[in-house]
Amino acid sequence: MIITKRRDVKELQENIKDYKSFFLLGCSECATLCATGGEPEIKALKEELEKQGKEVTGSFVAKTGCQVLGTKVELKKSSKEALDKADCILVMSCGAGTQTSVELFEDKPVYPTNDSLFLGNMTRMQMFDERCSLCGECILDGTGGICPITACPKGLLNGPCGGTNEGKCEVSSEIDCAWVRIYNRLSKINRLKDMEQIVEPKNWASHRKPMNLNTREKASSGKDKPV
Amino acid sequence: MSFKDALNSGRFVVTAEAGPPKGTDISKIVHEVEALKGKVDAVNVTDNQSAVMRISSTSFCKILIDMGIEPILQMTCRDRNRIGLQSDLLGASILGIRNVLCMTGDHPNAGDHKEAKPVYDIESVQLLGVIDALNNGKDMMGNDLQGSTDYLQGAVVTPEANPLEPQLMKFKKKVNVGAKFFQTQAVYNIDNFKSFMGHARKYPVHPVRKDAGYNGVKILAGLVLLKSAGMANFMNKFVPGIIVPQELIDELKAAGKEKALDTGIDIMASHIKQLKAENVCDGVHIMAIGAEDKVPAIMERAGLL
Structure with a gap:
């Protein structure tokens, strides 16, 4: 899984100082296990923001935040109104999850609340190594x-x-x-x-950035067949 | 006689080491290495040792050549990728540098630029292979060179590594990819070193290529000058692969502050004498660490001058 930790609070405050209302997006997979983007963390961030006089228009825990289409469908069903009302989206998962939102919300600023650290194994509850x-x-x-x-x-x-x-x-x-x-x-x-x-x-x-992979079978051209 | 010829002659070879300073004022180090001229067979120039940024090894090697001292270019894989390493090897060659010591290099974490990105694109075993290719007119991708290098390539080994077996396996790889000489990490226990040499001597001749004109892998025992009991304790605590026996520390302590360095010189001289008399290895590599001017005294007491 992708291991994340909360970013420096001051950096985030600096990022969002121009915005008043926020939508918080967590993730039920890695970020939940890392305790950086599950329900309890969303609740805590909401309280933090409200203490600073900000408004939280809504929140959602995506099933798999790095899955672009799935997240798009989930958010449309669950949170359209709250998203529309928000000035800014705060993504509480990994850098991949953040960039799902960047793709989905072209006209809204999106900021990550976490640093993405590494692909990790979980050895015990909230203990990870690379x-x-x-x-x-x-x-x-x-x-x-x-x-x-x-x-x-x-x-x-x-x-x-x-x-x-x-x-x-x-x-x-x-x-x-x-x-x-x-x-x-x-x-x-x-x-x-x-x-x-x-x-x-x-x-x-063999590790040239940015990596991508397409194993879909393209029936029409016959190219890109899965190996 | 060149370092290569000295090694091949079969006589007991002596190398020393110079660490270029941080900054452009080289007067002090030039003065110190001056004392080595005509005394030792070659002088290693360290490559940003301990990952502390200093003058480039290649540049200082050229200074030594101009002074009439044969340099051994230490080259680590920490700071340059394979393009940079090969380019610098070609560059060192046109400056007249003929010996390279291939090392992995201390991690930036040890040095004064801890935030640096460590490179390690290739490592010591692979770098030895790269030099072999350059010597044979090819770069590491097999492209032809317009003029090849003529390097004598060496490597390092830690005889007191614990566990020893993985270290020996890597040693064997280095021999197999063409290392012609080794300068070891510092040794203080001559019996332990002899037992290491027992393993090392299993490879008397380059086992794969049996290079023409070269009669075996040469091993120079690394010796670090002990300057005080505190220094010995420090190395025991912080430098992997160095074990200073308690009896030597006691000797330094007993000598007192003023006589400690002199005692350190005696200790090293007696080790050199023993290594030479018992024909344990092919020579010694003296690391005086800032006291390069003491090397002639060490050699004198060891009966080498």
Whole structure:
């Protein structure tokens, strides 16, 4: 899921100082699990804004805020009037969710209430860590399933650097050395030979921004068939 | 005799290290390295060491060449992508630089520009491969070069890394992609270093290519000059892969503030003597860290001058 945290309050206040009425849009998926865009957070932000003398015309928790069409349909059904009345939309999900609203509301300012941090695994309630960098070409097949592009602050592909320190990373003693983890894992599954392979420089062209993907079958042209 | 010839001659080789300053006034460092001229086989020039921004390694290497000192260009992968690294390697070559030490590079988090974007587009093993390609007239994409480089490429290894096995696996990769020499992270326990050398000596000759005119991977033991007990404790606490044994710390403590540096020089000289007498490795890399002018004294006491 996409991990988010609340943006600095002062920055948001600066963003919205010219506006009086707001529509608050949360998301039932990642942002709800991160406690940045579910019902309780919407309620809290509403109270905050009202304390500042602002008006909240309405709010909604989108099912999946990064799904453009679905969100459009939901909002039209549930919140048309409240949206029309609002000067400004505050999106309480990730950067993708914010840009759904930017696409849907061409003539209204849209501001994010959250910073988008990373693609995360949830380890416990409201505890997240980053394991995948969405780099475009998966290398987990050669690393015992642990991603060094993500888990190593240098993204090293051929083993630990000189900063490895009793299983910890030079960057922080709170980070386990990715390559010691990979070594231990490969030892356990009897695949240490995978670590002997010299890994060539990564092809970053497979991660060229902005990425997009279309796997729809286009019957008319026969192009873009799903693989 | 060039550094390459010295390595190939089989004699005990000595390299030292110079860290360019932050700022354009190089008078102090020039004065210090002057003391090394004619004494050591080559001098490493660090590449923004500890991720602290300083004069570029290549520029200071050129200063050394003009002074008549052979430089070893330290090149990290922290600050340049593959285009920048190759371009700088071609550039260093036309300035007459012939030795490159390939390193990953300390993370920006360690330095004075913590907000910098770390690059690490390629890393030390891959950089060694890039140099091999440039030496053979190709860039890393296989495009022809108009004039190739002629580098002796080296790498680093941490003999006291814990755990050691992943470090050794990477060491082997570096040998396989063409590292001709290694300068190690600082070692203080000669017995531990000997046991590391036991592993390292399994690769006496380049196992894949058996390069013509080159008779094996050369290993120079890294030695950092101990200047005080406080410095030793600091390294034990904060520098990964460096373990200063308690008995050496006690020795420095007993020497007192004024004599500590002298004791540090003695300790290093006795280590060098032992490494040479017992033929443990091919030479030493002396890191005096700001006391480069003490290198001749160290060498004298070690019986090398």
